[in-house]
Structure formats: C-alpha cells, structure tokens
Amino acid sequence: MVTDLGGIDDRSFNATSWHGLELARDELGVEIAYLESQQQADYAANITQFIDQGYDMIITVGFLLGDDTKTFAEQNPDVKFAIVDFAYDPPLDNVLGLTFAIDEATFLAGYLSAGMTQSGKVGTFGGIEIPPVVQFMVGYEAGVNYYNEQHGTNVEVLGMDFFVGNFESTDDGRRAGEDLIAEGADIIMPVAGPVGLGTAAAVMDNPGTMLIGVDTDW
Structure with missing residues (x-):
C-alpha cells in the first residue's frame, strides 16, 4: 500500500486502508507492506519500489495518486491495482476504484x-x-x-x-x-x-x- 500524505496513522483513509490490509493478513494470510509518502513526489517512487519487489497487488490511497496509479497500471498490465476514493472513467482493466456514495x-x-x-x-x-x-x-x-x-x-x-x-x-x-x-x-x-x-x-x-x-x- 502506498499512502497519501498524512502518514499511516492519519485517522483517515490511510489508517482505515491499512487496517483493512491487517485484517487481510490475519484472516487470509496475505503478505502486506506499506510505504509512506512524505510529499507528492514520493508517489511514483513508492509505486515503483513495490513493482520492483514483485508485489502483484498495489493499493494507492487518495485522489492525489490518481495520475501515477493510472500511469503505472497502464505500464504494468500484469499487476493489479486498487485506489481508494477515486475511480477512472472509462475504467482500467487492472485497477479497481474504491468509492462510496x-x-x-x-x-x-x-x-x-x-x-x-x-x-x-x-x-x-x-x-x-x-x-x-x-x-x-x-x-x-x-x-x-x-x-x-x-x-x-x-x-x-x-x-x-x-x-x-x-x-x-x-x-x-x-x-x-x-x-x-x-x-x-x-x-x-x-x-x-x-x-x-x-x-x-x-x-x-x-x-x-x-x-x-x-x-x-x-
């Protein structure tokens, strides 16, 4: 998971997204990790790091990561992505937009x-x-x-x-x-x-x- 600004304990989307991954680890046995973004310039580097490490599912948190998520999803069609609080129109085949009414x-x-x-x-x-x-x-x-x-x-x-x-x-x-x-x-x-x-x-x-x-x- 790549966080938005605010840190993993932001009491907002970063925190709730990470809590969901912790539940997935405990209940499904998946391997999880996160990288915190200190500035917007970190988004691309953090996504790249996870791709290079072989993660096949990357979750990005927040609309600010929308452009970088789209770029890397298109460049890496075999990697699945999800993005919190954002969706694409038209949708991308390997990206799930997680939005709520x-x-x-x-x-x-x-x-x-x-x-x-x-x-x-x-x-x-x-x-x-x-x-x-x-x-x-x-x-x-x-x-x-x-x-x-x-x-x-x-x-x-x-x-x-x-x-x-x-x-x-x-x-x-x-x-x-x-x-x-x-x-x-x-x-x-x-x-x-x-x-x-x-x-x-x-x-x-x-x-x-x-x-x-x-x-x-x-």
Whole structure:
C-alpha cells in the first residue's frame, strides 16, 4: 500500500486502508507492506519500489495518486491495482476504484444537524476543493435543505465555499472551526481528514457546539 500524505496513522483513509490490509493478513494470510509518502513526489517512487519487489497487488490511497496509479497500471498490465476514493472513467482493466456514495450518508448528517441546531446555523468546510470533498459537503447541505422543506424551518449552512487548502494542518482546522463558531454555527462537519482534529479542539473549547467527524471514528 502506498499512502497519501498524512502518514499511516492519519485517522483517515490511510489508517482505515491499512487496517483493512491487517485484517487481510490475519484472516487470509496475505503478505502486506506499506510505504509512506512524505510529499507528492514520493508517489511514483513508492509505486515503483513495490513493482520492483514483485508485489502483484498495489493499493494507492487518495485522489492525489490518481495520475501515477493510472500511469503505472497502464505500464504494468500484469499487476493489479486498487485506489481508494477515486475511480477512472472509462475504467482500467487492472485497477479497481474504491468509492462510496458519501453524499447519501452526509445527507442524513445534514438532516440530523438541522433538527438539533439551537442557533439555526450549521457549518462545514473542506480540505481541498476536489469532487470527493465537495460531494460530502453537497450531501450535507441537501440534508439541511430537505429538513427545512419538511419542517418549515430556515436552518442556514455556513462554509460551503470554505476550503483550507490541505488535509494535514490541525491549526487550520482549529481556525476554521473558530471562524464558523464566531459566525454562529453550533454544529460543524469538517471534510478535511486530520485537519478536522483541530476543529474538534475548537468545539471542545466552546460548550454548546458539536462536531460531526468524517472518515473514521475519532
């Protein structure tokens, strides 16, 4: 497995993907290994290393590895690949794109948030403005809007155009949370992987506010 940035213990896709491989090792007896990417330039080198070592299944984690995964999959048709949170259109014969209809889940989170908010304002923000992140946020907003339609309320969603530009900085997450709280949001759903841990810290410092986490159970 080749990780995205953030490390193997990112409490996001890297961590959950590795946990799945650990289960495969324990239950199926497969040999597993991972290489951590410290920067985007590491993606190609890490994939190459696994190919050179003879691994016949390589899992890459995250949309940022999409281009390199495609390149090496086309160059190595006998190697199977899977990529987390990304898929190709048209699909590649030796690549499995692992995606999830997350907007359906966040729709429910938005509906619940609209029913629980005391301020009439809820918030969200993204890490980087890419389709998988926007999909989370759009589903959340749709859930709030549906609650409003069904109950005659006017709950407002803040932060739909708010992206911190990364998936690593907990300081950015704290600032984003503090900004949304200052604007009146009492429920926040950060869609930024480990960045959300900083938002959680801001929520803990502000009694009466709540947070909806993503990717893993913090």
